[in-house]
Amino acid sequence: MEDLIPSKMSKSRRHLPWITTDLKRKMRKRDRLFKKARRNPSTSKWKAFRQHRNVVAKLVHQAHHDYVNNIIGNSLQGNPKTFWSYVKQCRTENMEIPSLRSDKGIHTTNKDKAECLNSFFHSVFTNQQVCHARMEGSSHFPDIGHLHIHRPGVAKQLSNLKRLLLP
Numbered sequence: 001m002e003d004l005i006p007s008k009m010s011k012s013r014r015h016l017p018w019i020t021t022d023l024k025r026k027m028r029k030r031d032r033l034f035k036k037a038r039r040n041p042s043t044s045k046w047k048a049f050r051q052h053r054n055v056v057a058k059l060v061h062q063a064h065h066d067y068v069n070n071i072i073g074n075s076l077q078g079n080p081k082t083f084w085s086y087v088k089q090c091r092t093e094n095m096e097i098p099s100l101r102s103d104k105g106i107h108t109t110n111k112d113k114a115e116c117l118n119s120f121f122h123s124v125f126t127n128q129q130v131c132h133a134r135m136e137g138s139s140h141f142p143d144i145g146h147l148h149i150h151r152p153g154v155a156k157q158l159s160n161l162k163r164l165l166l167p
Contacts, residue, residue, distance in 0.1 A: 006100035018067035023059060030056045
């Protein structure tokens with residue numbers, strides 16, 4: 001697996017600057033309440049968990065809102081660097097295929113990456129011929145003769161269908 005599958009190193013989750021130690025403490029309490037409610041499913045424990053969960057969600061939302069307002073306020077006062085670093089952190093569309101490693105070396109250009117992935121998938125998947133075998137022998141169902149479909153018959157069937165569907 002290590003020799004044939006291209007790999008990359010990934011970073012851990014980013015740090016959310018609006019999550020304070022007080023919020024982390026409340027989130028851990030929420031998780032403890034959830035475990036207690038799941039272990040002993042009484043209505044009072046679930047109610048306590050839901051109330052605390054809602055409070056924590058509101059606090060996290062408010063902390064994020066305050067953080068963004070603080071950044072926008074700083075950018076208006078002549079410090080746009082914090083604003084643009086926050087915008088850059090929120091962007092996700094600039095994702096590209098990272099450098100790939102194979103037995104031929106490290107591939108950094110788009111063409112090399114495409115060829116590396118193509119050779120890998122070409123080696124993994126095989127081109128099998130699908131043959132459609134016809135069942136020989138007799139069937140216990142009778143053969144269907146030539147069907148004659150006419151416009152009045154289709155109209156009659158559709159009108160019957162409408163009657164069945166409409167109350």
